[in-house]
Amino acid sequence: MVEDFDPLNGFIGGLMIGGGALLLLICTGRIAGISGIIGNLFANARDAGWRLAFMVGLVATPFVWLSVAGDPYPVQITDSLPLLVTGGLLVGFGTRMGSGCTSGHGVCGLGRASPRSVTAVLIFIGVAMLTVYLMPLVTGAFQ
Amino acid sequence: MIRAAAGLASGALFGGGILVSGMINPERVLGFLDVTGRWDPTLAFVMAGAVLISALGYLLSKRMPQPFLDSRFHFPDRKSIDPPLVVGAVIFGIGWGLVGLCPGPALAGLGSLNISVFIFVGAMLAGMVGWRVFDRS
Numbered sequence: 001m002v003e004d005f006d007p008l009n010g011f012i013g014g015l016m017i018g019g020g021a022l023l024l025l026i027c028t029g030r031i032a033g034i035s036g037i038i039g040n041l042f043a044n045a046r047d048a049g050w051r052l053a054f055m056v057g058l059v060a061t062p063f064v065w066l067s068v069a070g071d072p073y074p075v076q077i078t079d080s081l082p083l084l085v086t087g088g089l090l091v092g093f094g095t096r097m098g099s100g101c102t103s104g105h106g107v108c109g110l111g112r113a114s115p116r117s118v119t120a121v122l123i124f125i126g127v128a129m130l131t132v133y134l135m136p137l138v139t140g141a142f143q
Numbered sequence: 144m145i146r147a148a149a150g151l152a153s154g155a156l157f158g159g160g161i162l163v164s165g166m167i168n169p170e171r172v173l174g175f176l177d178v179t180g181r182w183d184p185t186l187a188f189v190m191a192g193a194v195l196i197s198a199l200g201y202l203l204s205k206r207m208p209q210p211f212l213d214s215r216f217h218f219p220d221r222k223s224i225d226p227p228l229v230v231g232a233v234i235f236g237i238g239w240g241l242v243g244l245c246p247g248p249a250l251a252g253l254g255s256l257n258i259s260v261f262i263f264v265g266a267m268l269a270g271m272v273g274w275r276v277f278d279r280s
Contacts, residue, residue, distance in 0.1 A: 010185040013164020014192025020157030022200030027149035029210035029217050034246040050150030057154025062162045062254030075255040076170035088263040090238025092270020098231020102245040111197030119224050123232035131240025132176040
């Protein structure tokens with residue numbers, strides 16, 4: 001079970017996420033959109049360095065934190081292989097097609113009040129809520 | 144080299160935020176998406192904090208002639224709300240709702256060494272390659 005509603009840690013974590021986006025923007029002039037950074041990882045040699053370094057930081061912080069502090073921040077995820085593969089394929093394909101995800105359109109795009117990003121965010125949050133609602137009806141058992 | 148250092152610091156802060164906010168846990172994200180069940184609004188507070196600082200960054204960038212380590216700011220050129228934006232967001236939304244992972248928390252979650260996260264990220268990368276192939280044909 002997840003511990004309940006946690007607005008304080010959520011907000012503090014959010015400030016940190018925004019801080020990462022701010023730092024990247026004022027230093028490199030780039031949008032901290034995760035799907036764009038991975039999708040363009042090796043798009044050109046000049047930008048491969050910071051993109052790779054961003055990825056290393058993104059993965060290394062939780063790794064080090066969880067290794068040192070134990071498991072105060074659990075990762076609870078389905079172990080259903082078909083669900084993981086289908087979900088992963090759709091997320092990868094959809095974020096590249098739609099030019100962004102929760103970070104690029106969400107954190108960065110909403111921060112610029114970009115009409116494209118506001119549209120994308122409303123659609124993907126609405127569709128995700130609908131998917132969660134429909135899942136038990138489709139599979140009969142929600143995991 | 145210094146741009147890579149800026150990338151590393153930004154990614155580290157971003158990953159730490161995903162951890163602290165609890166968004167590294169798909170169960171919590173699904174709790175936000177499950178509006179008719181035991182709804183957990185934490186994600187809304189994460190977005191509020193993140194958008195606040197990101198908006199500050201955008202306002203800051205408007206007052207800077209150029210970023211510290213590049214000759215210009217690279218904001219997206221596209222302005223129109225076109226079919227790929229809408230269809231892509233729908234496809235992404237379905238995948239996000241199925242598992243509770245989007246690209247940021249999926250990558251940060253690799254740090255937990257949970258095998259399911261690795262499977263998800265593998266499929267996500269395949270999906271990204273799939274889009275590239277589809278887009279070129």
